[in-house]
Amino acid sequence: MEPFSFASSESLDYPVSIRIINLEGAEAPVKFSTLLDNPELRHIGSNQSVHSDLYITVQVWAGSKALTVPVQTAYKSFRTERRWNEWLTLPVTYSTLPQNSRLAITIWDLSPTATEGAQGHAIPFAGTTLALFDKDNQLHKGHQKCHVYRHRQADGNDDSITPAILPMSKTKKGVPGDVEVDEQDRMEKLFKKHEMGEIPRVDWLDQLVFRGYEKRRQQSAKSSLRMAQRQKAAQTDASKGGEDASSLPEPSSFMLNIELPRFDFPVVFADHEYPPPPVSSYLQPSSSQSNIVLKPPPEVQLGPGIDAVDDDEGYGGRLIRVYDPEVAAKDNPAENKHRRLVRGQHRNGILDKDLKPNAKVRDELNVIMAYSPTHTLSPEEKDLIWKFRHHLTRNKKALTKFAKSVNWQDQSESRQAAQILGKWTDIDVDDALELLGPTFDNSAVRAFAVDRLRKADDQELLLYLLQLVQALKYEHISPQSGHEVTQDSSLARFLIARAANSFTLGNYFWWYVMVECDDKSQDQGPDNQAIYGKIAYDFMTELVKQPGGEETRTTLKRQAEWISILSKISGEIKESNESIAKRTERVKHFLADPRNELVTIDPPLPLPLDPSVEIIGVVPEDTVVFKSSLHPIKVSFKTTAGRKYPILFKTGDDLRQDQLVIQIIALMDDLLRKENLDLKLSPYKILATSTSAGLSQFVHSMSLQGITSKYRNNPALAYLKQNNPDSQGPMGLRKETLDTFVKSCAGYCVITYILGVGDRHLDNLLLAPDGHFFHADFGYILGRDPKPFAPAMKLSKEMVDCMGGSNSEHYRQFKQYCFMAYSALRKNGNLILNLFTLMANANIPDIKLEPDKAALKVKERFHLELSEEDDALRHLERIMDDNLNALVPVVIDKLHELVQAFRA
Structure with a gap:
């Protein structure tokens, strides 16, 4: 099939318009004897003159009801023909039209005396109804010839008795003159194609055809007038003879020519389809069922006899799936009653405060307390926690489980639970963050969590x-x-x-x-x-x-102005088609221009990226424009400490995902340091200033790809030797530098594995001259990766070679650091899971794909189900060994290198 381009009517936000061109045709004048018998007919304008003054009203109907008020043509005096040639705009747009929309067009005559169907002094001369969409649901366009019905007002009903286009059953085959009518219809269709450009234009030939058609049309009009006179006489005779004429009106010899707007593409009717509402919009789940995963509405399945396949297998046969929106969002009556009966025994009893679990129950409670935040409690576990709630107030890890076990919709139970919260021992920050998540909506619970945060x-x-x-x-x-x-x-x-x-x-x-x-x-x-x-x-x-609040407010305003200045030049550079050298010179000239107030910043301005750093001016000569598609700009600023602070400014990219990853890395670094484990991590700062712009700290470093292309044998070690030589040190390198490299490699390997950072190649593995290794570009996280068979952990050959190989002492030390880091972070797994749960609705690309599974994907990497620490470490060691011996990562790095070389 050939490609077919079209537009949908719902996207056409354009008012309905119609051009009234002219009324063609004639009819026999009313006999003088008839005028004598009916004096009121003498005053009607069309009976006095063949070209009397008429006006037209147009109204949109749908579903046999009027959608708009009528729109009327302006007054016009006619001399030789009734021609308006006027565009009318109706107060409705194509995007809001129903499929059965119609134009009710009525031609009005004038008479000082009232007659049947008159509206004041206006009486209907003729009427016609035109459907806006044809049988193929395409919008009519271009010239239209409409049959009109004398002495009738147009009705816009779905079963209109004044249709502008006659159905095939209305054609009168065998009547003299049909050949001429068919020829005119054929010519009209060809003229319409000629107007739309479907027939090539030849001026001299077109003029001959137009003149010939005009003469033929005039002759046809005369013959149709004579035929109309004969038909009128025949109808009069039939009525005198008592014959029953048809109840439906017949079209007159008049034809109304109109024009509808033309569009570049066919416009097809398309109604706005509203998506099915989620289950949660019907009925919010109770807090006791807040962890139930609400399923989306299933696809509609056809029932028996409705285009169904005669097959008992699958859903096309006799099985019908019915969608109940209350499933999983409404309490089960049996479970609800059971809960009330069980908890009624332990609601206000005096003995509950002194109730203590035995050894077996205590073990069960300890297992429940060890559950991760993403674990769903069973009804039996909730009842057990409620029973021993007073005993558990001394356990800080039990609060979140207690809050999940309470039915906060039950006022009596909710009131007692709120009183118990005040007696609970201090909880940790990770539990407070869990109470602030989407699972808990009770104000008392959230206020309790905020009180814990006040101590931080x-x-x-x-x-x-x-x-x-x-x-x-x-x-x-x-x-x-x-x-x-x-x-x-x-x-x-x-x-x-x-x-x-x-x-x-x-x-x-x-x-x-x-x-x-x-x-x-x-x-x-x-x-x-x-x-x-x-x-x-x-x-x-x-x-x-x-105190000093006005100055702080002014500072924040100055930061916003500073951001807008950088955004202006960054946007211009990104959109320009100049070379990198010209772009760089353009940025330098912009920064050095005193009118942009960047050369000297007085008073000093705290950087939004790092408020502890105050800048006093820009260093234009250090500006660099990078070659990537968004062309980020590196700009250096002088600080009050007498140093330079380089930053990267980028527009056209959402940095919130990178900002989240860097924040988690900084948090993990803090957690590791509290365990006396400093892995020399260097989480550079990132700040998103809008959804399409942001700042990033620039760290002087070189990618492993660049190092590999510069140095042949053991490139990472050669790079570090050049910057930190020491003949007495291990492998001719300063001991501190090698130690920094080994520790930072271990830290980033474990952290990027836990976060599921993808798209790892040698271009986003960076190495600073002092030995700090780190990752950049976090466009893929939580296990997503654009490359097939990507490794779970990025441990490249260049990294291992720099440590002396997989059998060296430094590599064994590297593995020990990995085990220590993984073990320390697993202890704080609940905190990290709660942070990802709070980010579920943050509109971050890799989280919003499956918001309810973001924390679960991180949990899978922690392997919290492995109770023994050694089992988790052995699992991590297998991942490291598999990655070290795998061939696919090496192939991916080589392919990436070839692609980048080809682009350059």
Whole structure:
């Protein structure tokens, strides 16, 4: 089949228009004797003159009901023919038209006396009804010849008795003159094709055809007039003879010529289809069933006799699947009653406070307490926790399990649970973060979690600030602008207060909130922007109340102006088609221009990327424009400490996923240091300033790909030797440098394995001159990878060779560091899982693909189901050995090198 291009009517946001051209045709004048018998007919304009003044109204109908008010032509005086040649615009767009839309066109005559069907002094001269869509659901376009019905007002009903286009059954075969009518119809179709450009234009030949057709049309009009007179006489005789004429009106000899808009492509009717609502929109699940995975509506299956296959196998036969939206979202009556009976025994009993478990029950409770945050409790486990709730108040790990076991919809149970929360011992931060997730919507539970966060200092709070800003989506904050968000949410009140009292916290809090305000995607919706807009307003209101708050507000405003200046030049460079050298010179000239206020920044401006660094001016000569598709710009700024701080600024890319990964790496580095394990990690700073722009700290380094192309044998070791030579050190290298390399390799291997970082090749493995190894470009996480058979852990041959080979002492030390790091991070697995749970609705690409499985994918890498520590470490060792001996990663690196060389 040939390709067919068309547009859908739902996307055509254009008003319905129609051009009234002219009315052609004639009829025999009313006899003088008839005028004498009916004096009121003498005053009708069309009975006085063949070219009397008429006007036309057009109205859109659908479903036998009027959709719009009628639109009328302007007054026009006719001399030789009735020609309006006027465009009318109707108050409705094509995108909102139903499939059965019709144009009801009525031609109105004038008379000072009222007659049947008159509206004031206007009486219907003729009417016609034209369907806007044809039988193939295509929109009519171009010239149209419409049959009109004398003395009738157009009706827009679905079964109209005034159709503009006659069906085939209406044609009168065998009647004299049919050959002439068929010839005219054929010529009309050819003229329409000629107008649409389907027939090539030949001016001299077209003129001959047009003149010949005009003469033929005039002759046909005269003959049709004579035929009309004979038909009228025959109808009169039949009525006198008492014959029963047809009840349906017949078209007159008049034809109304109109024109509809033409479009480049055929317009096909397409109604707007609303997606099926998710199950959760019918009925919110109770908190006791909050961990149930709600299934989407199944696909509609055809039942028996409805295009169904006569096959008992599969769903096309006699089996019909019925969709019940209340499944998994409504309490099971039997389970609900069972819960009330069981908990009724242990609701207000005095003995419950002194109830203690025996050894067997205590072991069962310990197993339940060890469950990960993603584990779903069974009804029996929930009842057991409720029974010993007073005993468990001394166990800080039991609070989240207790909160999951409570039916918060039951007012009596909810009230007692809230009282018990006040008696609970202090909990850890990871449990507090779990209580702020989407699973818990009770205000008392969330307020309890916020009280725990109050004990954290600013440095610790900064580690989780990105997730806490996302947790505001699960608060009961109204998007309406009625009152402050601090009255709705204890978390919002806490974050605003802490951010207003600390400039570093306030800096990051402000930019995290600004990115949410900038997110206009359908995944977030307008309510999300309204909520974060209210939070930003309340933060600024609280800020000015603090000592020095006005200066802080001015600083944040200056940061936004600084970002907009860099965004302007970055956007221009990205869109230009110049060479890299010209782009670089253009950026340098822009930065050196005093009008852009970057040469000297006074007073010093704290960097949004790192508020502890204050910049005083730009260094234009250090500017670099990179060759990648988005052309990020490296810009260096002078700081108050007398140093240079290079940054990368990029537009056209969403850096929120990279920002999340760097934040998790920084958190893991902090957790490892608390275990006295410093693996020399260097998580460079990244800050998304909008959904399509951001800043990144530039670290002086070289990719392993670049090192490999520069050095032949053992390239990484040769690179480090050149920068850190020591003839007395191991392998001719400074001991501190080699130690830094081994530790940082171990740290990043374990962390990127846990996070499932994909698309690892030698171009995004970087090595600093001092031995710090690190990863860059986190476009694929949680196990996603564009390359087939990608390894679970990136451990390249270049890294192992630099350590002295797989049999060296340094490689054995590397494996020990990996085991120690993996073991330490598994102990804090719940914290990391809770952080990913809070990011479920953050609109991050690799998380929003399966938001409910993001934390589960990280949990799989931790292997928390392996109770023995040695089993988990042996599993990690197998992964390392498999990757070291695999051939596929080497092939992938070589292919990537060839592709990059070809692009260059």
